[in-house]
Amino acid sequence: MKKVLFVVYQSPSGSIWVNEALRCAFGMYGEDLEPSILFMEDAVVAVNKNTHPEKLGCLSLSMSFKYLERYGTPIYVVKEDLEKRKIKEEDIEPTWKAQIITNDELSSFIHSFDRIIFF
Amino acid sequence: MKKVLFVVYQSPSGSIWVNEALRCAFGMYGEDLEPSILFMEDAVVAVNKNTHPEKLGCLSLSMSFKYLERYGTPIYVVKEDLEKRKIKEEDIEPTWKAQIITNDELSSFIHSFDRIIFF
Amino acid sequence: MALIIIKKSPKENISNRMIEIASPGDIILFVQDGVLYAIEEKTKDLIKNGVSVFVLKEDLEARGYSENISLFPCVNYDGWVELIEKNEKIIS
Amino acid sequence: MALIIIKKSPKENISNRMIEIASPGDIILFVQDGVLYAIEEKTKDLIKNGVSVFVLKEDLEARGYSENISLFPCVNYDGWVELIEKNEKIIS
Amino acid sequence: MHIVIQVNVPPYTYEDLDTAIHLAESALNRGHKVSIFLFADSVLSVNSKVKPLRIDRNIPHKMQELSEKGVEIHICGLCADYRGISPENTIQGPKFSGVPEMASLIFKADRYVNLMP
Amino acid sequence: MHIVIQVNVPPYTYEDLDTAIHLAESALNRGHKVSIFLFADSVLSVNSKVKPLRIDRNIPHKMQELSEKGVEIHICGLCADYRGISPENTIQGPKFSGVPEMASLIFKADRYVNLMP
Numbered sequence: 320m321k322k323v324l325f326v327v328y329q330s331p332s333g334s335i336w337v338n339e340a341l342r343c344a345f346g347m348y349g350e351d352l353e354p355s356i357l358f359m360e361d362a363v364v365a366v367n368k369n370t371h372p373e374k375l376g377c378l379s380l381s382m383s384f385k386y387l388e389r390y391g392t393p394i395y396v397v398k399e400d401l402e403k404r405k406i407k408e409e410d411i412e413p414t415w416k417a418q419i420i421t422n423d424e425l426s427s428f429i430h431s432f433d434r435i436i437f438f
Numbered sequence: 439m440k441k442v443l444f445v446v447y448q449s450p451s452g453s454i455w456v457n458e459a460l461r462c463a464f465g466m467y468g469e470d471l472e473p474s475i476l477f478m479e480d481a482v483v484a485v486n487k488n489t490h491p492e493k494l495g496c497l498s499l500s501m502s503f504k505y506l507e508r509y510g511t512p513i514y515v516v517k518e519d520l521e522k523r524k525i526k527e528e529d530i531e532p533t534w535k536a537q538i539i540t541n542d543e544l545s546s547f548i549h550s551f552d553r554i555i556f557f
Numbered sequence: 558m559a560l561i562i563i564k565k566s567p568k569e570n571i572s573n574r575m576i577e578i579a580s581p582g583d584i585i586l587f588v589q590d591g592v593l594y595a596i597e598e599k600t601k602d603l604i605k606n607g608v609s610v611f612v613l614k615e616d617l618e619a620r621g622y623s624e625n626i627s628l629f630p631c632v633n634y635d636g637w638v639e640l641i642e643k644n645e646k647i648i649s
Numbered sequence: 650m651a652l653i654i655i656k657k658s659p660k661e662n663i664s665n666r667m668i669e670i671a672s673p674g675d676i677i678l679f680v681q682d683g684v685l686y687a688i689e690e691k692t693k694d695l696i697k698n699g700v701s702v703f704v705l706k707e708d709l710e711a712r713g714y715s716e717n718i719s720l721f722p723c724v725n726y727d728g729w730v731e732l733i734e735k736n737e738k739i740i741s
Numbered sequence: 742m743h744i745v746i747q748v749n750v751p752p753y754t755y756e757d758l759d760t761a762i763h764l765a766e767s768a769l770n771r772g773h774k775v776s777i778f779l780f781a782d783s784v785l786s787v788n789s790k791v792k793p794l795r796i797d798r799n800i801p802h803k804m805q806e807l808s809e810k811g812v813e814i815h816i817c818g819l820c821a822d823y824r825g826i827s828p829e830n831t832i833q834g835p836k837f838s839g840v841p842e843m844a845s846l847i848f849k850a851d852r853y854v855n856l857m858p
Numbered sequence: 859m860h861i862v863i864q865v866n867v868p869p870y871t872y873e874d875l876d877t878a879i880h881l882a883e884s885a886l887n888r889g890h891k892v893s894i895f896l897f898a899d900s901v902l903s904v905n906s907k908v909k910p911l912r913i914d915r916n917i918p919h920k921m922q923e924l925s926e927k928g929v930e931i932h933i934c935g936l937c938a939d940y941r942g943i944s945p946e947n948t949i950q951g952p953k954f955s956g957v958p959e960m961a962s963l964i965f966k967a968d969r970y971v972n973l974m975p
Contacts (some may be wrong), residue, residue: 346957366623437974465840486713556857790942825907
């Protein structure tokens with residue numbers, strides 16, 4: 320078994336990378352892989368329940384929710400990045416079941432994976 | 439007559455934007471336009487005489503030199519951006535005839551143009 | 558007088574440089590990931606006196622922020638076109 | 650032990666964040682616009698003790714810098730492959 | 742007024758084409774003449790072979806609608822060559838232009854809005 | 859060893875395809891098995907209709923050469939759909955794959971090098 324981490328750092332309304340990381344993560348289950356996703360920098364905007372790229376005519380983040388619930392893919396978000404973008408814990412969409420980690424924990428957290436892919 | 443400024447901010451070896459800005463500037467002379475190019479941020483790397491994207495197999499910057507000499511398109515470079523990237527005046531390829539402006543002058547310099555296009 | 562359109566996130570250096578370019582009488586419009594400037598108090602310190610600032614409402618809301626959290630007034634796409642109409646000089 | 654490949658310019662926040670991720674025993678390799686870290690003294694302050702740093706020579710030279718201005722040892726593409734061989738964990 | 746919007750980055754991957762389409766529609770509604778200049782990777786937005794997911798927006802289709810509403814769409818020809826775009830795989834409407842047309846728009850149009858890469 | 863290189867950004871506009879090609883060649887020379895996974899806009903690098911300037915490098919041609927030297931090239935099929943790429947306008951060699959093949963490479967290969975977007 321290998322642990323794979325997809326790290327996204329760009330805003331979900333301005334770019335495709337959050338949706339692509341989700342799609343990739345869900346595709347890992349066909350092998351003996353354990354995927355997780357980490358949101359940092361502007362990508363943390365994705366977990367805000369009020370974030371709706373579909374308002375711009377772009378793909379919605381919610382299309383991933385049924386897979387997220389089915390697979391229980393772990394989602395991690397960096398605390399300091401949330402704070403900088405004024406996203407409070409109560410703003411987080413519950414479906415993500417986001418686990419908050421601090422910037423101090425980031426190095427050992429990332430090192431705990433076998434493959435680390437930044438998007 | 440309109441004055442047009444192309445501003446490039448990305449590295450010439452990592453991206454096409456310096457070459458594209460040059461190509462656009464040279465194309466302006468068919469109309470009553472007066473083009474200039476400003477290099478700032480990582481794009482200042484372009485004026486270093488030792489910069490050679492062709493070493494990576496990419497397009498050379500020197501393919502623009504004959505047009506630069508023919509048209510005399512003014513090239514401006516921000517002093518502080520050069521310094522930060524350790525490019526001294528004597529490192530600058532003479533063909534560019536680069537004019538150095540300071541960061542303090544940048545606002546009034548940019549406002550002196552009619553059209554300003556960032557690349 | 559110029560309209561400066563800032564579309565990149567505050568984490569991009571070029572965005573800060575574009576804010577510095579603004580001079581009194583200019584208008585800054587934050588669009589796309591540039592709207593993240595509208596929720597950071599320190600943006601106010603970056604903006605020179607005499608520079609007006611607007612935020613594209615659609616891009617702000619799509620990123621999860623309501624108009625009332627924005628430090629600057631919002632415009633919609635029609636408002637953006639109005640700003641374009643009023644400013645011949647556009648820096649973007 | 651991980652190999653961290655940094656390909657974006659020092660002006661990009663994500664590059665600094667990736668340097669911070671390095672822990673003792675890790676190797677950082679600067680490639681593409683990341684090579685600009687190799688000419689900035691303050692990069693040394695960012696690198697933790699016990700982290701080795703290398704720079705891709707081809708990308709450094711294509712940007713106008715010679716190997717002797719680099720604060721860190723250079724490798725060529727073969728050297729990059731060697732680093733890949735030696736490090737199963739790659740962060741990039 | 743004649744308003745030009747220049748786009749430089751690929752559709753879908755980034756938001757710029759969506760921004761340009763919304764802005765063009767608003768400008769049309771306010772009675773302006775609108776031109777869109779597609780430069781660099783943005784030329785992919787008029788590729789007729791693009792097949793998005795059914796739940797996603799069809800950007801080439803939206804570009805064709807804009808063209809039908811009178812928006813003049815210019816494609817940088819050299820940029821198109823570099824990205825495998827030719828009249829054969831392009832939606833109806835866009836003109837294969839180049840830097841001379843860009844110069845003409847920069848000179849003649851009342852406003853030139855660039856969405857930087 | 860089996861080394862995978864994933865690319866995510868468009869060719870020409872950025873340096874990543876050039877980087878990937880050089881890295882793949884060095885890895886081949888050192889006796890490794892090499893696969894390239896083309897994701898997002900990088901799929902444009904195998905478009906057979908790309909026409910660069912004569913003085914410029916021909917990236918699709920270089921990709922075909924790599925393929926002939928035994929490099930396995932995978933294209934994300936959905937990414938290709940979004941960018942008008944299909945077997946008809948693709949050079950000889952690449953396989954239309956998807957996330958399952960990515961998963962398989964991530965699992966089986968000895969090394970996975972991603973060039974982040």
